[in-house]
Amino acid sequence: MGRNNNSAEPANSNETVPEIFLLTGLSNQPHTRAVLFVVFFFLYLITILGNGLIVLLIVVDSHLQTPMYFFLGNLSFLDICYTSSTIPQMLVHNLTKRPTISNARCFIQMCVSLxxxxxxxxxxxxMAYDRYVAICSPLHYTLIMNRKMCGWLATSSWVLAFLLTIVPSFTMKIRLCGHNVIDHFACEVQAVVKLACSDISANVGVMSGSSVFTLLVPFTFILVTYFRICLAVMRIRSKQSWRKALSTCGSHLTVVGIFYGTAMAMYLRPHNRSSDQDKFIAIIYAVVTPMLNPLIYSLRNKDVKEALRRIMGRKTS
Structure with missing residues (x-):
């Protein structure tokens, strides 16, 4: 990238860092692009409305102002930001014959998405830890997951993500040597790295290590947490409590399975896979998953349904 193109190797005089990148997108056929515009427009609309409704219900309805829904509101807000970092640009590019993006915007989009x-x-x-405390220590739940603790956990998530992505992004050294065609619909880091003409083995090692830490460590923590939750659920004798535990945990596990499955397929698989595979996987975790999250939680959660009925009842009355 423009600010990350330093290298120990001397650059040839005819090698220049591109100021503008060309994005190949999902198709080069005008009719196909028109269809894709309509499809992704509706997917984006559903994502914004669904996640926005979840956030609104949690803020307005006092019954949903609990730790579990506090973190769900954070997740919905995050999904709105996540999809908004790529889909609007994708929509505009589907109406453009020659989709381009500046060097600076590409770098910003790559960092924000990461x-x-x-x-x-x-x-x-x-969120898995919150469910663990709720099921395994129900009598101490309100004491452990108090307002201060919830705020600290949510803030730590954002700060740790910043330290793991934005800070290392400014230290990466990649020389692009004039190559400016990104075979993707967005500035995905895996696609941008393919343009490098310098030795990027060190960068690949850093990214692989970071992927292991940011994907495998949280995922392992979730698996261990749910293993302990399963042991606790098996000791529950009340069928109603047992069903409620499975309902809340089932929604979260569904989201975890979709998101982590596609993210691991993108960042932990070998780098010699095709660009079409990268695009398909990116669509799943950047477009489809954020759209499904509110549907998964609302369709399987009675509290959300009842909150929606209360809000609609107030408007009707």
């Missing part, structure tokens, strides 16, 4: 993706990884782990 930051929000890592923040979601950590936040999902925090």
């Amino acid at each position: 930051f929000l993706g890592v923040a979601e990884c950590i936040l999902l782990a925090v």
Whole structure:
């Protein structure tokens, strides 16, 4: 990138860092792009409305102002930001014959997407811890997960994600040597790295190590947490409590499975896969998952449904 192109190797006089990048997008056919515009427009609309409704219900309805829904509200807000970092640009580019993006905007988009993706990884782990305390220590739940603790956990998720993504991004040294065609619909770090003409083995090592830390560590924590939750649930004798525990945990596990599955497929697999595979995986975790999150939580959660009925009842009356 423009600010990350330093290298120990001397650059040739005819090698220049591109000021503008060309994005190949999902298709070069005008009719296909028109169809994709309509599809992604509705997906983006559903994502914004669904996640926005979740945030609104949690803020307005006092019954939902609990630790679990506090973190769910953070997740919905994060998903709104995550999709907004890529889909609006994708929509505009689907109406453009020659989609371009400046060097600075590409670098910013890459950093923001990484930051929000890592923040979601950590936040999902925090939500698993909240469910663990609620089920395994119900009598001490309100004392442990108090307002101060919830605020600290949420803030730590954002700060840790910033330290793991934005700070290292400014230390990466990649020389692009004039190559400016990114075979992707956005400035995805994996696609940008493919343009490098210098030795990027050190950068790949750093990214691989960072991916292991930001994906495998939270995911392992979630698995261990839910293993202990399963042991606690098996000791519950009340069928109603047992069903409620499975309902709340089931929604979270569904989101974890979709998000972590696609993210690991992108960042932990070998780098020699095709660009079409990268695009498909990116669509799943950057577009489809944020759209499904509010549907998963609202369709399987009675509290959210009742809160929506109360809000609609007030408007009707």
